[in-house]
Amino acid sequence: MKKLLFLIFVLLVALILLGCVQHKETAKIKIVDQAGREVEVGKVERIVSLWPEATRVLFALGVEDKIVGLDSDSKKCPILTRAFPDKLKAIPDVGSAVRGTLSLEKLAELKPDIVFVRTEDRELADRIQQTLGIPVVCVRMDKFNPPQTSFDIITIIGKCVGKEEKAKEIREYLERKIDDVKSITSKIPDAERPKVYLASPYNLNSVIALATDIEIAGGKSLSVYCKSWACSVSFEQIAKWNPDVILLHAYGKFMPDDLKKDPNWQKIKAVKEGRIYRILFGYTGKDPGLFVVNILTEAKILYPDKFNYNVEKEANEIFKTLYGVDGLYTKLKKDFKLSEV
Structure with missing residues (x-):
């Protein structure tokens, strides 16, 4: 009888732990992006960036191996092409939202868990979310009126991809220099x-x-x-x-x-x-x-x-x-x- 109770106890603990793990894996976080949109983001293993600022931050955070698609301008970035020539060349090009050549078909084929776009592309972000069911986060270093520049983009992307500590470390380093x-x-x-x-x-x-x-x-x-x-x-x-x-x-x-x-x-x-x-x-x-x-x-x-x-x-x-x-x-x-x- 004691053995049976012990086995039942072990089984219950295992089920509880399994439930916790599954919940952790499927849990979503809410992000307010820089266009003021609230976005639910789950576990991120596959990333598409349609905005070079976001691409640079992703490389700085060390998650470049999770990037499965990039916009054309990111692929040509003079800094990234010199820092990561082979990695950048290997990532598929999905066109450019900035230049009107974006292919939503290519984007969908890549099955990303998250997409990053610039704040001016809010309508595109909503369209991708509604038609493809993919979370899209709008980010940008600059605001236009009045002109302002901040490193909020680093914090937001860091939170989205599970690199909050690394993002904090980079942001604080850059802000100290300034x-x-x-x-x-x-x-x-x-x-x-x-x-x-x-x-x-x-x-x-x-x-x-x-x-x-x-x-x-x-x-x-x-x-x-x-x-x-x-x-x-x-x-x-x-x-x-x-x-x-x-x-x-x-x-x-x-x-x-x-x-x-x-x-x-x-x-x-x-x-x-x-x-x-x-x-x-x-x-x-x-x-x-x-x-x-x-x-x-x-x-x-x-x-x-x-x-x-x-x-x-x-x-x-x-x-x-x-x-x-x-x-x-x-x-x-x-x-x-x-x-x-």
């Missing part, structure tokens, strides 16, 4: 901040609107508000602004000498004083590590007497921390002919 710069630049009066013009990679008469890094670095960003990442401006407006510093987007063709040789640009203060720099900025969205690298670079450009660190060394350390790759910034610097700072 806080070190802010501790100095936040004390600089507005009247003493240099005026900075950040040109589009495709058109010198187009200014990048979401230049929050410049403000953090202690500059006064010359821009106009528009519902896009860049806005056209006349040369007359640029001349009126008369920037102290000009930053050229290194994904474009323009070099400092192009401005120095142009009779119109020669009249601008930054050109007269040779304060033109070619810097790597975002490619279809931002990279969290590169955002911090830009702040460090710009702070040293604007205030060389206040910041004495080696930009290349700092940048390589940041990318190593995020992606585990040595000398990544050095390679980018050479490939894109970045300015010495």
